[in-house]
Amino acid sequence: MFVKVAADGSVSLEDRDNFRAFKLVVEGGPARLDQARRALTGTAELPDQATAWIYEKALRERAEVAGDATWQGNLGTMIEKAKPHGWVDEQKKAIKAHIEWTEKA
Numbered sequence: 001m002f003v004k005v006a007a008d009g010s011v012s013l014e015d016r017d018n019f020r021a022f023k024l025v026v027e028g029g030p031a032r033l034d035q036a037r038r039a040l041t042g043t044a045e046l047p048d049q050a051t052a053w054i055y056e057k058a059l060r061e062r063a064e065v066a067g068d069a070t071w072q073g074n075l076g077t078m079i080e081k082a083k084p085h086g087w088v089d090e091q092k093k094a095i096k097a098h099i100e101w102t103e104k105a
Contacts, residue, residue, distance in 0.1 A: 001022055004027070005025070005026045011040060013064060019074050022082075024046075024097045026101050030101050033046065033049055045092070049099065052096070053097075056079065059075060060075065079095060
């Protein structure tokens with residue numbers, strides 16, 4: 001699954017049933033870092049051009065998955081599997097994701 005920031009600043013959850021991959025995709029190049037940070041307010045923190053910390057709560061509350069018990073359970077399983085690898089920040093309640101920058105929409 002991945003969180004996507006479109007060129008227009010909209011945020012979506014894509015490939016949402018793929019719990020074996022997790023990333024942030026931003027349309028445009030790394031020069032859009034500040035725009036991406038603004039678009040992701042309340043959804044993720046971007047400490048640099050390579051790393052995103054995506055809030056678990058923001059994922060769980062997305063309209064397209066909020067009422068899907070199976071999806072919610074699968075996300076919980078993914079998070080548990082990620083913890084031993086240092087990909088979960090317990091304080092922030094966030095999951096680490098790499099950022100993929102695309103020059104093309």
